[in-house]
Amino acid sequence: MDSMTFVLFGATGDLAKRKIYPALFNLYLNQKLPKSFSVIGVGRGESSDDEFQSRVIDSLHTFSRHLLNDKSKKEEFVKAFRYCQLDVTDTAGYKKLLELVQQNEKEKNMAENRMFYLSVTPEFFDVIAMNIKDSGLGSTNGWKRLIIEKPFGHDLKSAQELNEKLSKAFEEDEIYRIDHYLGKPMVQNLEALTFANPVLQSLWNNRFIANVQITANEIVGVEERAGYYDKAGAIRDMVQNHMLQLLMMTAMHVPKRISENEIRNEKRKVMESLRPLQRDTVGVHVVRGQYEHGEISGEPVVAYGEEPGVEASSQNDTFVAARLWIDNSFWDGVPFYIRTGKRMAEKATKIVIEFKNPLKDLYNSEMEQVEPNLLTININPNEGVSLQLNSKNPINGEMEPITVDFSASKQDVPEAYELLLFDALVGDSTFFTHWNEVELSWNWVEPILEAFKENRVPLHSYSSGSMGPEAAHQLLIEDGYKWW
Numbered sequence: 001m002d003s004m005t006f007v008l009f010g011a012t013g014d015l016a017k018r019k020i021y022p023a024l025f026n027l028y029l030n031q032k033l034p035k036s037f038s039v040i041g042v043g044r045g046e047s048s049d050d051e052f053q054s055r056v057i058d059s060l061h062t063f064s065r066h067l068l069n070d071k072s073k074k075e076e077f078v079k080a081f082r083y084c085q086l087d088v089t090d091t092a093g094y095k096k097l098l099e100l101v102q103q104n105e106k107e108k109n110m111a112e113n114r115m116f117y118l119s120v121t122p123e124f125f126d127v128i129a130m131n132i133k134d135s136g137l138g139s140t141n142g143w144k145r146l147i148i149e150k151p152f153g154h155d156l157k158s159a160q161e162l163n164e165k166l167s168k169a170f171e172e173d174e175i176y177r178i179d180h181y182l183g184k185p186m187v188q189n190l191e192a193l194t195f196a197n198p199v200l201q202s203l204w205n206n207r208f209i210a211n212v213q214i215t216a217n218e219i220v221g222v223e224e225r226a227g228y229y230d231k232a233g234a235i236r237d238m239v240q241n242h243m244l245q246l247l248m249m250t251a252m253h254v255p256k257r258i259s260e261n262e263i264r265n266e267k268r269k270v271m272e273s274l275r276p277l278q279r280d281t282v283g284v285h286v287v288r289g290q291y292e293h294g295e296i297s298g299e300p301v302v303a304y305g306e307e308p309g310v311e312a313s314s315q316n317d318t319f320v321a322a323r324l325w326i327d328n329s330f331w332d333g334v335p336f337y338i339r340t341g342k343r344m345a346e347k348a349t350k351i352v353i354e355f356k357n358p359l360k361d362l363y364n365s366e367m368e369q370v371e372p373n374l375l376t377i378n379i380n381p382n383e384g385v386s387l388q389l390n391s392k393n394p395i396n397g398e399m400e401p402i403t404v405d406f407s408a409s410k411q412d413v414p415e416a417y418e419l420l421l422f423d424a425l426v427g428d429s430t431f432f433t434h435w436n437e438v439e440l441s442w443n444w445v446e447p448i449l450e451a452f453k454e455n456r457v458p459l460h461s462y463s464s465g466s467m468g469p470e471a472a473h474q475l476l477i478e479d480g481y482k483w484w
């Protein structure tokens, strides 16, 4: 693997400590980092290299999945870390950063391969990219790559403007837009599951599938992120990115070859076939909700409007459910339902494929409980795949659903950030979001944003700790289905 310098903007932030350092450390332990590498952490505050290294060690103690008592491994790992104090808006200051990067490359005899990770608030994405270019940091004899965090824009226009600016400093194939759902092992496994199993592949179309349900429910509320979340809502925070990515991964057709370009092409085709919504009829297919007070794990929790930093009158959505149609020959007539909410009864990220049940009538007189076959892909918290079948109970002779569980017991499942960082290091962008996907997603979401803003869609309240507003259940009931 190529030697490289990993320049981390936002090195003193929450994401760095909770996700990025543990991911880098796990890669290091698994010998998946280059033999020669350095990490230059950028932050506004003053810090020596030693202080920065101690901060990284602390984060590993708290957040690494390897509960390693061997202190020496951690110390060995952080030797590669240096700190650079820099206000990212201070153009002149990048000279110091460039000197530090070059000095390191020279000392360690490393190739000029530079990975820039923007783990900062989005308002700085374009500023930093331009400064990387103008300062000469981006002029290397090796490769340069930019990893960029979410959110990528606030709507279609702002996303286009951001992309325009980034593309002045980096080529599209140098930009790695993180959607951490694409780093989840079961999401990465979707491709193998659907393409490498002829049994499933032959059923993966509208002849056999009745509907598809994609759920990403959370127990947590807005937490300390009201400043961001109250302007974003579930529609921007989860639907525009994670939910539509899961939809693309589920609905894409088997590509001619398994390669990043072919997969990307198939994902794009899904988005292009997604039936557009009209602003004035959004409410027919989209349900929005906001959590009320309630109880979670026996503890009372406050309503969204009482959360710190949220105005009591906020009309922000903390729940969205929607019915989508993919107008192509594979999925014609198959509704795709998505739902995501905060303060729900359980943490569950899953994709459920409900198969058609043409034999239902065969058993109707004898047994009434013939359930549809369901393929459930559990993404979080329990990773695995299960298939619900009908079977006769040998004791009472009654038909009952049984579940065949395909989940292997995995003790050491890598974290999303670990898989994604490794892919970026080796230059594989399959599980990163291409600009086409971002643009098409914002484009599809745009009428919903407008309808929400203009209050064309009722804002239903739901109790914290429930399964969301009743209207989200009605959405499926009117089609003769229910959420699984």
Ligand SMILES: NC(=O)C1=CN([C@@H]2O[C@H](COP(=O)(O)OP(=O)(O)OC[C@H]3O[C@@H](n4cnc5c(N)ncnc54)[C@H](OP(=O)(O)O)[C@@H]3O)[C@@H](O)[C@H]2O)C=CC1
Pocket: 009, 010, 011, 012, 013, 014, 015, 016, 042, 043, 044, 045, 086, 087, 088, 089, 118, 119, 120, 121, 122, 149, 150, 151
């Ligand atoms: N935290 C999370 O779980 C997730 C975060 N994200 C995204 O990751 C990014 C980072 O989030 P998070 O870590 O939570 O944010 P934090 O607010 O915790 O950290 C922000 C970082 O940016 C640095 N920073 C702020 N202003 C400047 C400046 N002018 N010059 C230099 N550095 C500056 C801060 O340094 P200092 O304060 O030391 O100056 C700090 O290191 C965001 O885009 C967020 O949307 C995405 C998914 C999950």
Ligand SMILES: O=C1O[C@H](COP(=O)(O)O)[C@@H](O)[C@H](O)[C@H]1O
Pocket: 216, 218, 237, 238, 349, 380
């Ligand atoms: O991107 C985000 O995702 C999390 C949910 O992620 P998960 O891996 O725990 O399912 C969500 O809480 C957050 O609001 C959103 O910004």
